[in-house]
Amino acid sequence: MNPATIIEQATADGVTLALSSSGSIKATGDPAAVNRWLPALREHKVDIIAMLVEPANDSTSWGWVMHFPDREPVEIYTSPESSMAEVLRDFPDAVAAEPIPPAPARPTAPLTAREETAIRAWLELIEETDTAIIADVLGRCRADPEARAYFTGRASGG
16 A cells, blocks of 8 residues: 555544654544554655655755654764655654754854944843843854844844
C-alpha cells in the first residue's frame, strides 16, 4: 500500500493524520481505528510525513537535529541542503527532524555614530533609561542587521 492510499483509507476510517510539533505523525480519532493504522503508519512514516508537509513548509537546511527514540539527538549536516523528508528517509530510525537555523547575518558595516545617536535619542524619547537595556539594544544593532534596521527605522519615525 502506498502512502497516499494509507492517508486516504485511514482518513475514511475516521483517523486524522497531521504533523506534530516535533515533525512526526500525529494520528487522532477513534482509538481502535488509530491502532489498526499504526503499523502501516510506522512502516511508511517517512513517505507519509513527506506527503503531509506542504512544499512551502518543507524547508531545506544544511543542518538538522535528528531525534531518536532510544538515544540522544544528533546534529547532522548535508551538502547540498536537504529537506525534512530527505533526512528522515536517510535516517529511518529517527522519529523527528528539526532544522538548525542558519547563523544570523552579520552587518556589512559597523554601526555609525549617527545611527547610534539616533537610536539613543529614540530610546530616550520612549523613556528607556535602563542602561542594561540600552546596551543590549546597541549590541544587537551592532551584531544583527534586522535589529539594526528595526531600531534605526523606529528612530527615524518609521
